Amino acid sequence: MTEINYTQHWFPGTRDELLAQISQQLKPKRFAHVQRVEHTAMALARANDVDVEQASVAGLVHDYAKQRPAEDFEAAIRAYDMDPDLLNYGNAIWHGVVGAEFVKRELKITDEDILNAVRHHTTGAVYMTKLEQIVYMADYIEPARDFPGVEQARKLTEQELGLGVAFQAKHTLQYLVAKDKPVYPKSIMTYNAWIQRYPTV
Ligand SMILES: [Fe+2]
Ligand SMILES: [Fe+2]
Structure with missing residues (x-):
């Protein structure tokens, strides 16, 4: 179990209260995943001089909207005047980009760095803060991720965060193209930016 007491009000409540709200939204498997992401994010925060409590909150909430029905996302895209092109994609893109709006309104999290970490966790972005x-x-x-290349991804990330980001951007793009899946334009821009910064991955 992760032992951390919230004192900085990234979330207006205790960690247990945040966990309770998240567990209402997610099935047990997904709930376990977000706790593992929290744990990994906290370790990366310690190694990279990022606020550990902020990383805990961001890790826990990143998939908050993952299991909502498509109608919720479509309604939000219209209600919040988001880019209508988003309607051409699906849950994989929506739960980050649009999901952040649910995190903001329902969990009362206002820190833009945390919200951007949620927004960008599936597509990446050209510019990402350390928390993102x-x-x-x-x-x-x-720890439960198990795909060819994950060990290399872990090693690179430990070496330098940006190397990991470039590796993931490249491999996700390769995966989508190999499967004849459409690529969200922002993911291509993420790849372009990070592969130029880190050409060796
Ligand atoms: Fe996700
Ligand atoms: Fe996730």
């Missing part, structure tokens, strides 16, 4: 990079990587390398 941490959540993006923690989601990819948490």
Whole structure:
């Protein structure tokens, strides 16, 4: 179990209260995943001089909206005047980009760094703060992840966060193309930016 007492009000309540709200939204398997992401994000925060409590909150909430029905996302895209092109994608994109709006309104989390970490955890972004990079990587390398290349991803991330980000951007793009799946334009921009910064992955 992760032992951390919230004192900084990234979330207006205790960690147990946050866990209770998240557990109402997620099935047990997904709930266990977000706790592993929290744990990994906290370790990466310690190693990269990022606030550990902020990383805990961001890790726990990153998939808050993952199991909501499509109608909720479509309604939110319209209600909050978001880019209508979003309607051409699905849960994989929505639960981050649109999910952040649910995190903000329902969990009363206002820190833009945490909200951007949620927004960008599936697509990445051209510019990502250290916290955003941490959540993006923690989601990819948490202990239960088991895919070819995950050990390399863990090693690179330990070496330098940005190396991990470039690796994930590249491999996710390769995976989508190989499966004849459409690529969200922002994911291509993420790849372009990070592969130029870290050409060796
Ligand atoms: Fe996710
Ligand atoms: Fe996740």
